[in-house]
Amino acid sequence: MAPKLSTTQSSSGSNKPIQTTSQSPFPSAFSALFKAYTQNTSSRLKFIDAFLVFLMASGILQFVYCILVTNFPFNAFLAGFASTVGQFVLTASLRQQVNPENKLEFKEVSHERAFADFVFGSIILHFFVYNFLG
Amino acid sequence: MKAAFLLFLATAAHAAKLSADSVKYSIISAKGEPSTKSFVPTEKPSSEVVTLSGDQTLKLSLQVVDQATGKGVQPEQAFLRFYDEQSGEEGIQPIRVTSSGKAKFDLSMAKPPASLPPTSTAPLKVTLLLGSSSHSPQKLELFNLHVPASHPAPVHPDEVKFHLLPELAHTFRPDPKLPPRAISALFTGIILVVPWSILLGLWLSVSPQVPRLFSPNILPFTASLGAFEFLLYRYWVDLKLGDVLTYGAFLGVVTVFTGRHALASIADRRLGSQK
């Protein structure tokens, strides 16, 4: 049951089911997709998705502050914003690799290896972020 | 100082002095009748004032005479000296004297002679210099001539470097303005509260289980990651790059070790459970 439904979902493992081409009214399509997501996504992926939403919110709010109030000091903005974007990218790729749907694609990459890469990349990212933060 | 003092009478037996007789000048405009004025110049500063505009011509006539006999003389030197006391500019104009001593000089401002010095707003002092080997010389102050100001005298391009130059100050970029602290603090609050409430809310709804949080296999790894983040935070606050790299290298080794151990234990349980 699960594999069958998952084909309607984004193959890239995105947490937002936005690939619908249905002409049906938006709310019903949206709620259908949301329902499918909540029912068919493992709680581990939901856990990762929550972190992705958190990063996105944090990044968007910093960007809003930069636009509305000040971009000075610019290096600090770059560091803060890049930390959320970078972390988002790293987390998204972790999600892709541990997603059971992509098992065949990442056959040779174990979940542990993917997580180690994620941690390593994040530490390097944070090093640059604090370096630039000023 | 060896100075011999001798008293002479004013009428000492010297050559007779030169003088200028029947000194007249008129100013001729393009229209309007010329007015002629005659005056007697002396050696003392003259009170005569002559004003010439750009389209007028000054006509000066006089006769150089022997002061004693009143006869006309043709001297070697009959110069008009134009002198600007303010700028120190000077111009010398010889005038032609006939053998009977008569002399004429025209100064046309439309076509000023080369001898007229560059003028400012100050008047030119016009002096008549009469010199001859047979007579005593004479220096007569004619009048103060006001003429339109001309271009200043040409100067060498490097001349300015030989004088005090104007001071220069660098204009600095203005210091960047900081927004009110309250606004920054407000946004800081929003950036902390909103994402974290989303994160914690979503996580609570997923309610992940953490049975092995304090497991001896996992905890060292979590702790070393925490240490890493703390080190980076300290780097931001006050540590130097060199220190961070040293501590980071050490911590890296520890983290690799704890990470391997932790992930190996996870993999064991995962693969074990899969079987």
Added chain:
Amino acid sequence: MRTRSHSKSPLSWSLFTLLSVILSALVQLSSAGKSASSTGDSVLVILEPAKKAEYSIFLDGLEKKGYTITFRAPKEEHPLLIEDGLPNFSHVILLASDTKSFAKDIGPQSLVQLLSLGTNLVLTLGLKQNLLTSLAPEFSLLLPPPATPLVSFFPERSDSPNVIPIDVSSQFIPNDTFSVLSSQVTGKVWFSGTPFALNPNPLLFPILHAPAESFAADTSDASGLVSDALADASEKGGEGLWAGSSLSVVAGFQTLIGGGTGHGPDAGSGEDKQTRAVWVGGSSLFSDEFAKKQVVEKIIQERGMKVVENPSGNKQAALEIAGWAFQERGVLRIDEVTHHKVNQTGPVEMYTTNDEIVYTTRISSFNPSTKKWERYSGLKDLQLEFTMLDPHVRTALLPVSGKPGTYSTTFRAPDRHGVFKFVISYQRKGFTHLHHTLSVAVVPPRHDGYPRFLSAAWPYYAGAISTSVGFLLFCAIYVAGEAKEEKKNKKE
């Protein structure tokens, strides 16, 4: 190899010290000469031997000031002006103004070369054409046609109109500090010779002007012809008429040659290469005849006229004119230049933008009476430029009270980074030129030199830290929960 270097170093060291002792002794000898000049004692006077006696007062005066005088007839071959590319004399006076032809090593080129080699010149013009008439235009002098001496019928006197007393009191002061003819020149100065007009050239300045009533003319003709000739000349315009006080009879020329940095080990020698040339319209200004000749002046009083006979100022004026040429007066040098950050002492290799910089220099002037360089605080218009292509800052370098010879200023480094130069370029007529440049880098603040923890950046700091904390929490939960979840998933 080790033994060799050990055995060699003491020897080379002692040789080095010996050499340096000799060198420093030489340097001291050359700098502390016995004459009043800052550049040397030897003077070559080019003069017909028969006329030596006519200038005895002037030449004795020079010897009294400590100069050693060598004579050379204009056509004599020795001593040479320049031998093996080096000048033989520190100063050369050419008094043979009426000589038409000179020995072949005395020519316009060799005189210019002498100036570039560090020899000062006093050149006297005659009424006939000779090598100096062709050299004069190179110095921006405009000479009247040959055989037209300076003539003045003023004031009335029994002398020839070609022999003219010139008032020194109303003379040009080249800078606001000193004039070449000091107040010690009392009385009028007799002059006879050719005047010259000065083309605009900042290196050239008049020392003695012609009187306002004087003019250059050949007065041997009848009076009518003379006045017609003068009127004709003026109608030609431009350079037709030589008359009035814009003419000079003595002019000084300070060369730029050799410039030199005047900094570091060769401090001072750079200024030595700057030389001076004085042009004098007639050699008789230096003569005994004019030095002794009384000036008769009439002073109009209430009851008639008083006639006063005063000694002329020629003796003193001749020595002071030669003295300026020989770099006795108006000789400056930069001894030292230092700069540092405000509130710090040591020198720095580079400055950060917006640093407050303290720049200090020490300047000496040569004192001809003590024959020593003395610290000099008399410059009122010294300026410092801080340049990168263009001057970004130009500010007054003011004398520091209580520290003789020291000038200092404090300014803020521009907020532009690059290689800047501290530039002192002090050029004033009558003084040696001071030129000194020193490069220094101005760099942007280091990465940790910017202001930190600004309130404007709080949201960004919060964002970065919250990502870190989020990451940590994420990892902790992820690794702690995975196995069980995996199991749970499997069970489902």
